[in-house]
Amino acid sequence: MPKLSVAIESFPIAGTFTISRGSRTEAVVVTATISDGSFTGRGECVPYARYGETVEGVAATIRSLQSQIAAGLDRHGLRKLLAPGAARNALDCALIDLEAKKSGQPAHILLGCAAPSSHITCYTLSLGTPESMEDAARKASHRALLKVKLGGDGDVDRIAAVRRGAPTSRLVVDANEAWRAETLKENVAACLAAGVELIEQPLPAGKDEALANITSPIPLCADESVHDSTSLGHLPPWYRAINIKLDKTGGLTDALELRAAALERGLKIMLGCMVGTSLAMAPAMLAADGASFVDLDGPLLLAKDREPALSYPDSLVVPAGPALWG
Numbered sequence: 001m002p003k004l005s006v007a008i009e010s011f012p013i014a015g016t017f018t019i020s021r022g023s024r025t026e027a028v029v030v031t032a033t034i035s036d037g038s039f040t041g042r043g044e045c046v047p048y049a050r051y052g053e054t055v056e057g058v059a060a061t062i063r064s065l066q067s068q069i070a071a072g073l074d075r076h077g078l079r080k081l082l083a084p085g086a087a088r089n090a091l092d093c094a095l096i097d098l099e100a101k102k103s104g105q106p107a108h109i110l111l112g113c114a115a116p117s118s119h120i121t122c123y124t125l126s127l128g129t130p131e132s133m134e135d136a137a138r139k140a141s142h143r144a145l146l147k148v149k150l151g152g153d154g155d156v157d158r159i160a161a162v163r164r165g166a167p168t169s170r171l172v173v174d175a176n177e178a179w180r181a182e183t184l185k186e187n188v189a190a191c192l193a194a195g196v197e198l199i200e201q202p203l204p205a206g207k208d209e210a211l212a213n214i215t216s217p218i219p220l221c222a223d224e225s226v227h228d229s230t231s232l233g234h235l236p237p238w239y240r241a242i243n244i245k246l247d248k249t250g251g252l253t254d255a256l257e258l259r260a261a262a263l264e265r266g267l268k269i270m271l272g273c274m275v276g277t278s279l280a281m282a283p284a285m286l287a288a289d290g291a292s293f294v295d296l297d298g299p300l301l302l303a304k305d306r307e308p309a310l311s312y313p314d315s316l317v318v319p320a321g322p323a324l325w326g
Contacts, residue, residue, distance in 0.1 A: 001036070001070050002034050002035065002036045002069050002070055002072070002098070003034070003035050003036075003037075003066075003069075003070065004032065004033070004034050004062070004063070004065065004066045004069040004070070005032075005033045005035075006030065006031070006032055006033075006059050006062045006063050007030070007031045007033070008028065008029075008030055008031075008055055008056075008059055009028070009029050009030075009031055010026050010027070010028050010029075011026060011027045011029065011276075011277055011302050011303075011304060011305070012025065012026050012027075012302065012303040012304065013025050013026055013027060013275065013301055013302060013303065014301060014302060014303045015126075016126065017124075017126050017275055017301055018126040018127045018128060018149065019126070019127055019149045019151070019174075019176045020127060020149070020150070020151040020152060020175065020176040020177070020178035021050065021176060023126075024275075027046065027274075027275045027276055027277070027298070027301075027302060028046075028047075028055050029044050029045065029046050029276050029277065029280065030044070030045050030046075030047060030055060030058050030059050030062065030086065030087075030090055031043070031044050031045075031090065031279070032044075032045075032062050032090040032091050032093075032094040033094060034069060034091075034094045034095060034098050035098075036098070036102070038102075039098055039101040039102045040097075040098065040101070041093075041094040041095060041096070041097030041098025041099070041100075041101060042093070042094050042097055042279060042325065043089065043090040043091060043092065043093030043094035043095075043096075043097065043251075043279075043283070044090060044093070044276055044277060044279040044280040045058065045086035045087065045089040045090035045246075045247050045276075045280070046086060046247055046274035046275065046276045046280065047086045047247075048086065048247060048274060050224065051085065051248075053085060053086050053087075058085075058086045058087045058090075061082070061087040062087050062090060062091060065078075065081065065082075065091065068081065069091075073095075074095060074099075075091075075092050075095045075096060075099075075251065075253050076253075078091055078092060078095065078251075079250070079253065079254070082250065083250065084227050084228040084230075084248060084249055084250035084254060085247070085248070085250055086247045087250075088250035088251050089246045089247050089249070089250050089251045089252075091251070092246075092250065092251025092252060092253050092254075093246070093251055093252055093283045093325070096110070096111070096251075096252060096253070096283065096326065097283075097325050097326055100322065100326050101322065106322070106326060107283070107286060107325075107326035108286050108326070111252070111253075111256060111286065113256055113286055113287075113289065114286075114289040115319075116285040116286050116288065116319040117288075117289075117319065118316045118317065118318045118319065119285075119288050119291075119294040119296075119316065119317055120144050120145055120294065120315050120316060121145070121294050121295060121296050121297050121300075121312070121315060121316070121317040122145050122146065122147035122172060122293065122294070122295040122297055123140055123143045123145065123146055123147065123297050123300060123315065124146075124147045124148075124149060124295075124297055124301065125137060125140065125146055125147065125148050125149060125162060126149055127149040127150065127151045127158075128158075129154075129158075130154065130157040130158050130160070130161035131161065133148070133158050133161050133162050133165070134161035134162060134164055134165040135165065136165070137161070137162040137163075137164075137165025137166040137169070138165035138166065140166060140169070141165060141166035141167070141168070141169055142314075143166075143169055143314070143315045144169060144170060144314075144315040145169065145170045145171075145172070145293070145315060146162070146166055146169045146170070146171050146172075147171075147172050147173070147174060147295055147297075148162050148171060148172070148173045148174065148196075149173075149174055149176065150173055150174065150175045150176070150178060150179075150187075151175075151176070151178050152175070152178040152179060152180065152183075155175070155178075155179070155183075155187050155190070156186055156187060156190040159173065159187075159190045159191055159193075159194050159196070160190065160193075160194060162194070163194040163195070170195075170197055171194060171195060171196045171197065172196060172197055172198040172199075172200065172221075172270075172293060172295075173191055173196050173198070173199055173200065174200040174201065174223070175187075175199070175200065175201060175202045175203075176200075176201060176223075176224075177201055177202075177203060177204040177205065177224055179202040179203055180203075181203070181210035184202065184203075184210060184211070184214050185214060187202070188214060188216050188218065191218055192217060192218060196218055197218065197219075197293075198218065198219055198221050198241060198268075198270065198292075198293060199216065199218050199219070199220050199221065200221040200223050200243060200270070201221065201222060201223040201224050201225065201243075202220065204224070205222075205224040205225040206225075208225065208236065208238075209236075211236070211238040211239075212236075212237075212238050219240040219241045219268055220238055220239050220240060220241065221239065221240075221241035221242060221243055221268070221270055222235060222236075222239040222241070222242045222243065223242075223243040223245075223272070225239065226239075226242045226243075226248075227248040227249065228248065228249045228250060228254050228258060229249070229254050229257040229258040229261055232258060232261050232262060232265075239267070240267060240268060241267055241268035241269065241270060241292070242258075242262050242267055242268075242269060242270070243270045243271075243272040243295075244258055244259055244262070244269060244270070244271050244272065244287060244291075245271075245272045245273060245274065245284075246273075246280070246283060246284050246287075247273075247274050247280075251283075252283045252284070252286060252287065255284070255287045256286070256287055259287050259289075259290065259291075263290055268292040268293075269290060269291040269292055269293070270291065270292065270293040270294075270295055271284060271287055271288050271291040271293070271294050271295060271296065272295045272296075273295060273296050273297070273298045274298065275298045275301055275302070276298045276299075277298065277299055277302065277305050277306045277309070278299050278305050278306050278308075278309040278310040278320060278324060279306055279324065279325060280298060281296045281298055281299060281310055281317065282310060282319070282320050282324050282325035282326060283325055283326065284296055285310075285317070285319050286326070294317065296310075296317050297312075297317075299312065300312055306324070308320060308321070308323050308324045309324065310324070
């Protein structure tokens with residue numbers, strides 16, 4: 001009989017991670033572990049206040065399914081019980097991991113997707129003053145692809161400062177819903193001048209109609225504006241890319257469906273993450289095939305990761321073995 005356990009864990013961030021909504025110095029994650037006595041599967045999620053989630057609430061939601069897990073609930077039945085979000089992600093990934101270990105087959109074979117391979121990953125620069133961000137960009141200028149967190153007022157200067165600090169790195173920017181309609185054109189122009197390749201969620205989800213009035217040579221990427229395969233049908237037409245995160249889709253099962261549907265619509269894909277450990281990144285790597293941008297740098301932002309962990313030589317993220325997941 002499968003048994004479920006839930007743990008709340010904290011991992012210190014190397015320094016401070018800052019976006020337009022605030023700063024933090026630790027990553028607090030919820031881990032679901034399912035064991036049948038012989039094999040164990042694990043999944044990690046990062047509750048996000050932006051979506052009304054709390055660490056305690058997500059942990060309680062996961063625990064509430066103990067009897068269903070004991071009765072043999074699988075990942076397909078899970079989708080009928082929980083809405084997309086962090087709690088379902090941890091359980092979905094734990095169930096896949098358990099199934100893979102019991103069958104002796106890698107998770108990608110069970111799921112019918114390509115084997116995970118190494119990818120260039122973004123490296124995130126936290127929001128700060130133009131001067132601090134230029135310094136951070138200079139220190140990270142050896143990395144191939146930088147993701148720049150922006151915050152609204154002063155972003156034109158921040159973008160230019162990052163480009164000065166990292167003159168040869170590829171750039172994508174993430175406004176985290178902080179731009180305003182009246183500053184769109186100047187911010188897009190600054191991104192164009194800096195050679196930015198993608199602009200992520202410039203305006204608040206549901207309040208982004210002004211994007212229909214601008215012509216951006218740079219693809220606009222929906223993050224908060226799209227969550228799972230169901231919400232893709234409501235994606236506004238001005239977005240030419242989407243950010244897929246397992247904590248939004250509610251697990252790898254739906255993330256693979258969302259990826260397939262988005263590619264069929266001709267959308268570019270960024271495969272993203274919350275700030276978590278290698279246990280959260282490992283399942284996401286199975287959804288990286290076909291992604292134009294991979295942003296699985298969560299462990300790079302931590303002072304200490306799990307063991308075993310993914311390997312990050314230079315700007316690559318390298319898949320881990322089944323001892324970690326799958």
